Amino acid sequence: MAVNRHADAAAPVRSSGPVSIWAGRHVSTASASLGRLVRQPFASLMIILVIAVTLALPAALNLMVKNASAISGQWESALDFSVFLDRDLNLDEAAALGRLIEQRADVVSVTLISSDDALEEFKAQSGFGAALDQLSHNPLPHTLVVRPSPANTGQSMLLLREELANLPETDVVQVDTDWVQRFHAILDIVSQAILIGAVLLGAAIIVIIGNTIRLDIQNRREEIEVTKLIGASNAFVRRPFLWTGFWYGLLGGLLAIGLVSLGLHLLDAPISRLANLYQSGADVVRFDLREIGSIIGVAVGLGLVGSWFAATRHMRKIEPR
Amino acid sequence: MAVNRHADAAAPVRSSGPVSIWAGRHVSTASASLGRLVRQPFASLMIILVIAVTLALPAALNLMVKNASAISGQWESALDFSVFLDRDLNLDEAAALGRLIEQRADVVSVTLISSDDALEEFKAQSGFGAALDQLSHNPLPHTLVVRPSPANTGQSMLLLREELANLPETDVVQVDTDWVQRFHAILDIVSQAILIGAVLLGAAIIVIIGNTIRLDIQNRREEIEVTKLIGASNAFVRRPFLWTGFWYGLLGGLLAIGLVSLGLHLLDAPISRLANLYQSGADVVRFDLREIGSIIGVAVGLGLVGSWFAATRHMRKIEPR
Amino acid sequence: MIRLENVTKRFPGGQEALSGLDLAVEKGEMVFVTGHSGAGKSTLLKLIALIDRPTGGQVIVDGQNTRRVKRRRIPAYRRQIGMVFQDHKLLYDRSVADNVALPLVIAGVGTREASRRVRAALEQVGLLQKEKRNPETLSAGEQQRVGIARAIATRPKLLIADEPTGNLDPDLSLEVMRVFRRFNEFGVTLLIASHDIALIDKLGCRRIHLEDGRLQNDSAAEEEVLVVRPSTEDRWR
Amino acid sequence: MIRLENVTKRFPGGQEALSGLDLAVEKGEMVFVTGHSGAGKSTLLKLIALIDRPTGGQVIVDGQNTRRVKRRRIPAYRRQIGMVFQDHKLLYDRSVADNVALPLVIAGVGTREASRRVRAALEQVGLLQKEKRNPETLSAGEQQRVGIARAIATRPKLLIADEPTGNLDPDLSLEVMRVFRRFNEFGVTLLIASHDIALIDKLGCRRIHLEDGRLQNDSAAEEEVLVVRPSTEDRWR
């Protein structure tokens, strides 16, 4: 009956092959765990709801950010710099300068507007058409419309503008400064807020889901204690809890996706109105399969890790010395 | 020993005055409950963290909305309509029309810019100064700058614009339409998203805090059962649980305020940069006392209500029949 | 003091634990309930303590029909009864003394008086030196005695004990029975479920024998009923 | 089979439950441990089952020093021992049959074989007709017997029982002891803590008496040790 001769010790007990036992145990434990959830519908639903709501928040935030950036990409057009060049630069020189500027990392594209084109456009748009016909010469210079890279922050935009203004060929750089600065200041705040929100939500899902599973398992501490006392290995004791955690995670994750989809459905109308404004047929960005997978993955993962820790913690407590 | 003669039945037990007993019980139960939390620091901290994080999310959302609306009030200046009037309207007629428009509910203010002022400004700003001196007559009309009420939605803005355009005195209404519509479309989305977020968060705090306290109390079901069995009234059994809920709520609420303040601190720099852009010395909006009170109130309230329900539910279960 | 009329207890599963039981226990009696495992002893005691209700018949305790005790009056009803549970039902989050004090706290006894009574009760079961310990660190027999101390601390008029000596050695069992006997001499009515027939015989009390939920044997019908008349002046309190 | 050398168990509070205990139980013996409440019987059994470890001395079971059993080997160690707990330790979230089957499931016994053994074990304690019930709906004595059935279902070589008849009437107690006796005849070593001295005397087994954590009396020193030699062919299995 020596402990180190385990196979020998277990001999009186006729067992089937180890793999089929392992698989069989998992199948029966999985269905037993699910059965337990179904038998306590209120308690299970509460826990699944907690997980779902907790996961829905960051998922919703993520979708919002994605939709916002899909839209805000098109805002950039409002942020072009108009670089009015010196009046004595000719068209070729202006084009050469444009190509040069276009090579900057913080610039997406440069469009050249010749002074003639500019005047035509101005006449058409300003309502001064007839009056300007009286002009003896074109007072407008060649202009480079510089579109900065969307990666720019408020700071780097200011820098870019300064550098453009300091070019010897530049007369004046015009831009709707207020809008640009506001836009970037707000973008900065939003991205910082999203970062803080993400950290808070990340902490929330770990703390909330972990704690919920911990409390649920603590309620079943008797099961841990008794099965340990009659010789179950840690793996055996943990198994039903891991399956419970798995089911909680899976069902919670699915419900989270459902909740967010519902919320998105409610946002459908205003978002598509906005999309229309850009004439971009751009639809509302929804979950793609990868995201659905990762939400469920996170849910199941947290369920498993949470129950693993909680069960192990309880087992430690009742271990001799 | 008849049950309806309670005073008589309790007689063998010498008791002090009922009020001092009541107060004394509460004081001792309150400190005992707090002592229990301190004796299980890990479990208590987890639960308090859950409550704090759960409350921090809507509190942060609320602050964000408040800050955003403090700022966006100043955005409105970008949304003014320029109503160019017919060229044959004289200044007095224009001023009269302006006063008329100003009385609309969806308009905040109307500023009259005379054609002379408009030309001066245009000369100064456009860079065409010298060129325009050559003009024989002022091509610009009188203009009314109409500032719409911030209460307008994208829809009502369009309506307002149309109505202004349809006035017989109006030549043309100019507005950076794209910006206005975008701004309002985004505002619509954001307010809808905030509404959905608030509903989700409201559900979250009730479900999460309620469930956490439910599970915590379920862990102490023996205490409920045993005290009930030896003759405790429901009120007596509930008392320690209510106090536990109270402490969880209070500590969780305080921690939530701490978390949000920390987050706000991290947002300080970008927000004050934005505020500078408006030359408004407007500081970051923080919690006022009323809000701190209501966060703690909600936390404590949920703690109390949650523990009341959970304890009562368990008592129901063990009641005969 | 206790009157059962045609009491039946059928559990949801269809299991009938008590069938048409008639029984009367007078004030001041000390009665033992015996019967094999599963005969319905615990069920009977639970009906009397209003931990459960009969599915048929009447349970009348001190003139009060338990059927007519409303839910909110149950605590007051139970407070009049001292109960020793078969599985002790101690709270493991507080000391032995706090466990024994619990019914006194519930009854609103002042701290001074309560601690005096707690020590007296622990003294009687021989556990005074362990009052500060957590029940979890006590042996099974010690826990059982804490349960007994808790039941007697409130000095109830009716004491119900379910197998109070199951985990006690013969010497201690006799000691506990002597404590119960002393209570009885002060006028307390006692109803005790027990398997320890040798001990019961030694005490010579009335004995009710259950068999499959039916009254099989009542020694009161054979011998003289042993009733210690409560003294006019209640000396014990 | 079991050898204790100068075993001491001192609990964190300073309580010394066992002091310098020396003891030897041979393979195939059936030994009773007696002693008053709190004498250290349960503590002794727990040390042997490796539910706790001694603070001093050696506990050697089947040649294996428990001190040297590493934490991860404890489950395998415990699986070799059948244990009846003083407080039953049943799980109330599953049926009686599932409770009894639990150690078999842990050992990886096939479903068919396991259910056969579960029924055999429940048969022996007279609870076969209640196999589908939840232990919560059983009487205390019935629960105790479920605990016994669970311990014997795995057919261990060493069976440790802590007060297995505390909640049983004399007839059933004797019945349970007969079951244990039959096991013993098939070569199982048994160590049983009990207060029921009348019953022990009836069985005439070796008896170890503890007093305050010390060996007070060992009947093996007086009478002939009763060892049923395990038969060469293991008939019982």
Ligand SMILES: Nc1ncnc2c1ncn2[C@@H]1O[C@H](COP(=O)(O)OP(=O)(O)OP(=O)(O)O)[C@@H](O)[C@H]1O
């Ligand atoms: N909640 C329940 N549901 C169904 N049956 C029950 C329930 N409680 C008890 N029983 C059954 O009622 C019968 C009587 O139980 P009871 O606990 O009164 O027995 P007992 O005389 O106290 O036995 P013991 O001496 O073993 O404690 C038993 O057969 C038991 O299985």
Ligand SMILES: Nc1ncnc2c1ncn2[C@@H]1O[C@H](COP(=O)(O)OP(=O)(O)OP(=O)(O)O)[C@@H](O)[C@H]1O
């Ligand atoms: N965890 C513990 N901490 C401190 N003291 C303990 C602990 N467990 C048991 N004891 C003490 O050790 C002594 C022996 O306890 P044990 O449970 O072994 O007694 P026992 O002989 O089984 O008694 P019983 O017949 O009442 O079950 C008792 O005095 C008990 O109070």
Ligand SMILES: [Mg+2]
């Ligand atoms: Mg019973």
Ligand SMILES: [Mg+2]
């Ligand atoms: Mg013991």
